[in-house]
Amino acid sequence: MSTSTALLTDHYELTMLDSALRDGTAHRSCTFEVFTRRLPNGRRYGVFGGVGRVLDAIEDFTFGEEELAQLAEHRVVSESTLEWLRGYRFQGQIDGYPEGELFFPGSPLLTVRGTFAEAVVLETLVLSILNHDSAIAAAAARMVSAANGRRIIEMGSRRTHEESAVAAARAAYLAGFTATSNLEAGRRYGIPTTGTAAHAFTLLHDSERAAFESQVAALGTGTTLLVDTYDITRGIELAVEVAGPELGAVRIDSGDVGVLARQAREQLDALGATNTRIVVSGDLDEYAIAALRAEPVDGYGVGTSLVTGSGAPTAEMVYKLVEVEGRPVAKRSSHKESRGGRKAAVRRYKETGTAVEEVVFQLAPGASEPVLGPHDRSLQVPLMRDGKRVDDLPGLEENRQRLRHALVTLPWEGLKLSQGEPAIPTVFHTS
Secondary structure, three states, rough: OOOOOOOOHHHHHHHHHHHHHHEEEEEOEEEEEEEEEOOOOOOOOEOOOHHHHHHHHHHHOOOOOOHHHHHHHHOOOOOHHHHHHHHHOOOOOOEEEOOOOOEEOOOOOOOEEEHHHHHOOHHHHHHHHHHHHHHHHHHHHHHHHHHHEEEEEEOOHHHHHHHHHHHHHHHHHHOOOOOOOHHHHHHHHOEOOOOOHHHHHHHHHOOOOHHHHHHHHOOOOOOOOOOOOOOOHHHHHHHHHHOOOOOOOEEOOOOOOOHHHHHHHHHHHHHHHHHHOEEEEOOHHEEEEEOOOOOOEEEEEOHHHHHHHHHHHOOOOEEEEEOOEEEEEOOOOOOOOOOOOOOEEEEEEEOOOOOOEEEEEOOOOOOOOOOOOOOEEEEOOEEEEEEEOOOOOOOOHHHHHHHHHHHHOHHHHHHHHOOOOOOEEEEOOOO
């Protein structure tokens, strides 16, 4: 079976392509821009995730014989368009914010330049990746901030689509999660993997002690034992009896985890297991994590809330045509207006390093550009040239550090979990 991603496009994109090839407008030079008009409700910043995956997908975006046969069978496009698609490779230019950068309403996140034909067919591919990964990364970043330096593990694979699970693990790691339970994410992206036993493992054995003895024999005393299958107090007692005071960690997966964590800490200390960590899981989100900040919790395992964007499963990005043959074009529909012309942005900072505003400006002959202050920074970087990824782009680890630094630059109110305005305002620079 073909591994092409070409049919990860939308019917209407190919309909536009077919019509434009027929009327001769398909080869006009165009600029498309990815941006969001607003942040999801309650969010004060966005996190740009999925850039590396988008570049991979565009490089692999070709129409094989299986895809062309599908289009022909259902008469999606004409024969002449099928022939054009047979030789399709994106040959244009892409600039954008680097992965791990923060964004706000109106930020020109990705600029795609090429002919109308080669750029229009990328819309669904680009948006499906960026909207998903950016939503997960933003939710994960809020959780990491709430965890306040404590370990946090992604474990949501069983709560989403199998490929989304891998992408979500990557986005979570970008945002600062310590590890994932998803082994394919570890293989594909080099993310640290970790895991422990589920309740089924305890129930399999004739006793809780037998289950603990089996796990310790296989994984050593540094393992994490799940202690709440039956009675948590007895579970902790057995865990320490089996593994000794050097037991790595206990996991609590149900109940009032704050109260249980305090009781567990007291019991572990009384048993001499003063270095045994306490990990909690079970329907956690950023609010639950923040509520546990004062409790003796050493780590969190997050699943459902993470992989569903914690209430915001999309970053609400759009892919809009903003320039044709160097001429700005803009949508004027009520509540869905766009600003014409290719754009870039700079972020202004105080001397202390705190971000104060994002300035978006048009890149056009004769247009003025904002003057950079001593601490200001341009945001867009080259990503693809002539259809090829730019050499030496930062990898996942570097982008992870970029986001970590960017979050430190936000005003303190920008990290609040309560509803409010975007952390920094977007200003549109005019000539």
